Every structure is written in structure tokens, then in C-alpha cells.
Amino acid sequence: xxxxxxxxxxxYDRQGSxxxxxxxxxxxxxxxxxxxxxxxxxxxxxxxxxxxxxxEKAAVMSRNWHDMVALGGNLFFILKIAAIDPxxxxxxxxxxxxxxxxxxxxxRLGKE
Numbered sequence: 001x002x003x004x005x006x007x008x009x010x011x012y013d014r015q016g017s018x019x020x021x022x023x024x025x026x027x028x029x030x031x032x033x034x035x036x037x038x039x040x041x042x043x044x045x046x047x048x049x050x051x052x053x054x055x056e057k058a059a060v061m062s063r064n065w066h067d068m069v070a071l072g073g074n075l076f077f078i079l080k081i082a083a084i085d086p087x088x089x090x091x092x093x094x095x096x097x098x099x100x101x102x103x104x105x106x107x108r109l110g111k112e
Contacts, residue, residue, distance in 0.1 A: 020072020023060070026050035027077040036084060063087065065095040 026047065029035045039046045047057045059067035060081060068078045075096075082092060094104035105111040 015072075018072070020074065022051050022053075023056050023068065023071060023073045024077045026052060026060075027073065027080045030080040030084065039084060065092045066098060069096065 029050075030039060035046075043061060044057065047060060052060070056068075056071050058064075059071055059073075063081070063085065065078065065082075065087075068081075069075060079092070082089075090105060090109070091101050093108070094101040097104055097108065099107070
């Protein structure tokens with residue numbers, strides 16, 4: 001992975017897009033109602049149908065947003081996964097920053 005200006009922050013570049021192709025293709029498919037239903041019905045089988053690696057599957061199934069991006073997931077695509085649960089956007093931001101949600105709200109957004 002190419003370095004970035006912020007330590008521990010994955011950089012989405014050409015290599016990342018190639019690396020994350022299957023993950024991003026799966027996430028984009030969730031724009032279709034029938035795919036969302038298949039995902040909800042049997043998440044692991046749905047992920048297998050896109051050929052995701054064990055590491056990618058683990059990141060998706062645990063909703064580890066930071067790992068999904070580190071594995072080449074485009075944030076705009078993987079947010080489609082967040083729409084299924086649904087996840088709070090600030091929780092995803094905290095995960096990306098590798099911070100506790102309460103600390104993220106306080107330090108980054110000035111909220112108590």
C-alpha cells in the first residue's frame with residue numbers, strides 16, 4: 001500500500017482499486033433490491049458468490065469499515081453495505097479514524 005499523509009490511513013489508488021475489485025463489485029450490486037435480499041438471507045453465501053477472500057469476508061461480516069478500505073474497498077461502494085444494517089455514519093468515521101465513537105464525536109465534531 002502506498003503511504004499517505006495521515007498514518008494508518010489507507011490510500012485508495014490504482015493498486016487499491018485492483019485489489020478491491022471483487023469487494024467493490026459485490027458492494028455495488030447491493031443497489032439492486034434482489035441482491036440486498038440475498039445478502040440479508042445468507043450473507044456468507046452472497047459473499048462467496050462474488051469470490052471474496054476469507055479476509056474480505058471477515059471484514060464485511062464484522063462490518064470492519066477500516067479493514068474493508070484497507071483491502072481496497074472504495075468508501076462510496078462499501079457504504080451500500082452500511083445501508084443494509086443501517087450503520088451510523090459517525091460510527092464509520094470513527095472506525096476509519098480507528099477511534100472510539102464517543103472520542104470521535106468529541107475530538108472531530110466537538111460533540112459531547
